Amino acid sequence: MSTPTAVDLSVTVGGLRLRNPVMPASGTFAEGLDRVMDFNRLGAIVTKTITRELRTGNPLPRVVERPGSLINAIGIPSKGVAHFIEETLPYYAPYNTPLVVSISAPTAEGFAGLAAELSLPGVAAIEANISCPNIEEDGKAFAMRAETTEKVTRQLRDATKLPLWVKLTPNTGDMPEVARAAEAAGADAVVVANTILSMAIDLKTFKPCLGNIMGGLSGPAIKPIILRHVFQCARAIRIPVIGCGGIATSDDAVEYMLAGASAVQVGTATFVQPAAMTTIIEGLAAFCMHRDIARVAELSGGVVIEEADEPDLAWLNPPT
């Protein structure tokens, strides 16, 4: 019988060795959480998305809740690169947890320049948030199409030697195809996924609930949808998949790993229970101990699909 300390929670993800598979989703983590948890317990730290330019963000209201979910349109407020280098980077320096820097830019060239500039000591990996609008493609997110994903990932790959994670959007018809493009262009891992484009309308005023009209849906309500995306992407590529979508409990994290994720990101759950990530880490250890699993990494892709009962998945991946 294993003891809790005997469970090996470490995982290898996209060029990084992590002490456990749990990290924040970009945009849901900041210094304020040090009042709640020891950052040295996390698998990794993922920063808010940094842009080159100063951005104030979207008009208010920026969030609206729906059952089991949240719709946000924060708009990536960013204090720019200089502020990140002078303030944020030194703040995280004392922690021995890998710092993953999320970046965004309106062009492929902008992404590459930012990745090069932020390939600094203290930065463990770059997470490219390519779910944002591409001004060269009429505002369509890079990750909505395989070609634009491949182009931006290739430029990023040429710009940095750091491990490169590419964060994909579920707002596309064919995520496995986009994931394959990211892999082909040199990404070390893909994050599946970002929020689901959505909307809410106020019945008193007939106005949209968000200042930006539309926003991204997150929270437990989207978990089954993103879990399916993780399952499909993990089957389509060899590089690791980092699962992200509605994870609030260790059971959710286990489900994502069984579907094929090598690690998980926790976002919206932190807004409701700030200690969600450390609770999930403890729960993962307990789950593995209970099920006599020595290494949490063994869970990855462990979903059992019995041959006799294999469902016809062809319609999910139509031959191209």
Add this chain to the structure above:
Amino acid sequence: MVAELAEVIANDSVNAEYRHLVVGCSEEAANGVAGQFFQLLCPQPAGEQPFLRRPMSLYGTNLAKRQVEFLYKVTGAGTRGLNTLQSGDRLDIMGPLGAGFALDGGWRNIVAVGRGAGLATLAPLAQIARRNGTGVTAVFSARRPELVVSVDLFRGHGAEVIVVTDSESTSGPSNVERILRRLISEGRCDAFFTCGSSRLVRVQQRLAREFGLPGQVAMEQQMACGLGLCFCCVRDFNVQGEIVQRRVCWDGPVFDLMEALP
């Protein structure tokens, strides 16, 4: 600081609109100060599913009994959930959060100006002021006299309370300005403390500028995380002529009166 399961001690109506919630909590929670807030994970009322926590300003604390108190009006899914709580129930609370009011030892007399739910936020000031030996005059505004809360609490701590209401046509900015000018001329206003009305904030800003008085304002904004993570509760502030965005949950909710853009 982490969330904790507090025990509901009481949850009673105080008037036609407001309810008073008292919970037993940790020492850290009971150490909250005036102007700080808690994030309450509200129970689900029938047919509704509030998802986020609800920010609620501190109405009172009792460190000896390890209790915190809240005053709330039932207006949405979250407060309808709070309304279902009975003594003995558990409520997930997280706090105290944010920056509260700060009393300067040099101030002999302060003026608290509030309206509506803002009166609840100002309430714990009365206790601190009394402890510091600071005199308090409160100008409380409401739609009708029977809806004013905190009056007995302030009077119990030795404060003078002036009530102005819409129904008596005394709550307009010009009348409040007359009252405040009188208090200033009588030497009873070394600083303003305010919450709950943009119009009254503007009156106080005008007077503060004219007489060189300091002031603090507790601001409201829709929140999600309450910990400075999500940037959903930002507001614009005027910092030496430059407009800057600040997070109400993290940089506030109490701000310098002159920097607020009500």
